[in-house]
Structures are given as C-alpha cells and as structure tokens.
C-alpha cells in the first residue's frame with residue numbers, strides 16, 4: 001500500500017479508540033494517513049493520539065485557528081481512499097442526505113476518492129429501518145459499507161454493531177486499493193498440514209504452518225476473486241471475506257475439495273497433505289508396553305492427482321506445489337506431468353528460509369510447455385501476489401476477451 005494516501009474519518013462512538021489501531025496498521029503498511037475527527041469523536045479520544053500515530057496534523061474543525069483553508073475540499077480529492085471508522089448513525093445519515101455541516105461531512109461531500117464506511121453503534125440503532133435505508137442508499141451510490149461484527153457491545157446489548165476488527169478494515173481497504181484483475185474468478189486454495197490420528201491423543205502430521213496457502217488466499221481475494229480456503233489445523237486467522245473450511249485429515253480435505261471442485265475456475269494446492277495415515281485409530285490411548293512399537297501405515301488418496309484426472313472441462317487451471325529436499329526440478333516436473341497440472345511451484349524445503357514455516361520462500365515455477373521461471377527469495381505475501389499474476393496470465397490465454 002506504499003504510495004497510497006488514506007483519510008481516516010473518526011466519528012463519535014465508543015469504538016473511536018479502535019481507530020487508533022487502524023491508523024497504526026495503515027502507517028505500518030506504508031500508507032500516508034491523515035485523520036479527520038468530528039467534534040463528538042474528540043470527546044472519546046484526543047486528537048493528539050492520532051497526530052502522534054499518523055505523523056500528520058489532525059483536523060477536527062474547519063474554523064479552528066490554524067486550519068488550512070480548502071483542506072475540506074483537498075483532502076478528499078488528494079487521497080485514494082476515505083475510511084469512516086467508526087461510522088455512527090449520524091454520519092451515515094448525513095452522508096446519505098448530503099449534509100455538510102462540519103469538516104468531515106463536507107470533506108466526504110466533495111471527495112472524489114473511494115469511501116469505505118465501517119458502521120458501529122447499538123444493535124437496535126443499527127437495525128433501525130432509517131439507518132438500514134441510509135446504508136442501502138449509500139451502497140447504491142457506490143460507497144462500500146462493511147458489515148459490523150456481532151457480540152457484546154459497550155452499551156450492554158448483544159448483536160450486530162461492533163466495529164469490525166482494525167485488521168479486517170485494513171484488508172478491506174487493501175482490496176479497494178488493489179487492481180481487481182481476478183474479479184469474477186472462483187479460486188479454491190488448500191493450506192496447512194493434515195493430521196492423521198493414531199489414538200485419541202496422538203497424531204502424525206508435518207511442519208506446514210499454512211502461511212503460503214493463507215497468503216495465496218488473501219492475495220486472490222484482494223485482487224477480486226471469490227475465494228474458498230480449505231485448511232488443515234493452523235494457528236492463523238482466516239483472511240477477511242474468504243470462505244473458510246477447516247479440516248483435519250487428508251480424507252476430510254479430499255471431501256472438502258473434490259465435492260465442490262467443479263464450481264472453481266482455479267484450484268491451488270499449497271497444503272502439505274500426509275501421504276500416509278495409520279491403518280487404524282486406536283479407540284483408547286495406546287499404553288506404554290513393549291520396547292519397540294510398529295505403526296502400520298496405509299496410503300492416503302492423492303487429492304491433486306484425482307483433480308488432475310477429472311480435469312476435462314477446459315479452461316480450468318490446476319496448480320500444485322512440490323516440496324523437495326533433493327532433485328527439485330526433476331521431481332517437480334514428474335509431478336506436473338503425472339498429476340496433469342498447469343503449473344507447479346517447487347520449493348526446496350531443506351532451507352531454513354524457504355518452504356515449511358518460514359515467512360519467506362524460494363521457488364521455481366514450472367509450466368506444461370517446459371518453461372521454467374526462477375523467483376528470488378521473497379516473502380510469502382510477495383510470492384503469492386507474483387504467482388497469482390502468472391495464474392491470471394494463464395487464465396487470460398485460455399479465455400481471451402474475458
């Protein structure tokens with residue numbers, strides 16, 4: 001989000017304090033962030049908080065001594081995005097009915113930037129038909145409005161009305177600022193490990209953290225795709241606005257992927273699926289006994305190979321990953337052909353800075369026509385974006401004029 005300029009409009013709700021975290025996240029993402037506050041917002045949080053976090057002057061009143069004339073016009077025209085967080089029922093009503101009676105509402109009226117509204121208020125207030133109609137009107141006019149989270153509110157009620165988490169607002173903002181070149185594509189991504197139980201307390205698994213697959217799911221969503229993430233157990237939070245299905249075993253992953261597979265244009269298998277599982281799961285905890293114990297393993301289904309064998313309906317795209325510690329290119333090429341893939345991403349998982357559980361990855365990408373591309377070491381977030389660029393190119397080649 002470097003080189004982007006965002007205005008955060010803070011209005012008078014208890015969630016105003018959460019806007020401080022949003023500003024911090026924006027600044028950390030490299031965004032030039034300015035803050036405009038309503039007079040009511042300053043009763044909840046002092047402007048100085050935002051001034052320190054953003055590194056910029058905060059405007060609360062256009063008649064303030066020292067305010068720069070025309071800022072209420074300039075700010076909304078010089079920025080790429082305006083985020084209203086929290087957005088009270090009052091500012092939503094003013095926006096819907098063209099009221100410009102203070103700095104922030106005038107700025108929104110004159111803005112040419114995109115506007116993201118993040119409502120936050122008492123549940124009954126949010127459900128009031130007047131507020132709902134105003135939000136509907138704003139959406140019809142091209143404003144983006146996030147759905148408030150549900151839960152216990154500061155006023156003691158329970159239900160919708162909480163400000164979405166600042167990290168989710170940031171992701172929504174990222175999406176609005178990203179090129180929507182995957183709009184209309186349906187993409188399924190698998191991530192993380194599978195776990196294969198031995199008894200009620202033990203299982204076989206691997207070191208996959210899910211970082212690579214989650215980065216792919218998020219990058220695809222930011223570029224406009226409709227994304228389903230099927231994930232083994234990880235410690236990660238599913239990306240905002242991505243359909244999510246958590247599975248444990250390879251067999252569960254197989255069912256979650258194969259059943260809906262025909263609905264997807266692109267399937268990316270970044271998950272580290274266990275190749276084998278214990279033949280049987282003991283009903284009770286296996287007791288300590290003999291000096292040596294043998295576990296009999298049976299082969300799991302190869303989900304990617306099954307998808308490859310079903311791949312008849314052109315132009316669907318199937319992308320696999322290949323985790324290797326030796327003969328990287330040869331082994332990956334074999335998998336590409338055997339599993340009928342369009343593209344395979346080969347990572348050398350013997351390195352500390354690539355493959356399992358690292359924040360970075362170093363890959364070679366191989367295509368059906370024999371072409372090989374080598375990528376330098378980069379973060380999994382950056383790599384995910386690069387890989388989606390290649391997938392978009394493949395898709396465009398197959399469906400020109402889409």
Ligand code: PMT
Pocket residue numbers: 191192207208209210211212213250269270271272273274275300301302303304305319320321322323324335347349355356357358
């Ligand atoms: O999750 P991270 O910590 O970020 O790590 C990322 C990663 C190393 C897990 C990822 O980059 C990666 O390489 N994923 C694939 C790991 C793997 O299982 O590779 P493989 O070479 O054993 O399998 C080849 C392909 O077949 C993979 O796309 C795999 O999802 C698929 N497969 C494998 C076995 C099986 N039974 N079913 C499958 O679908």
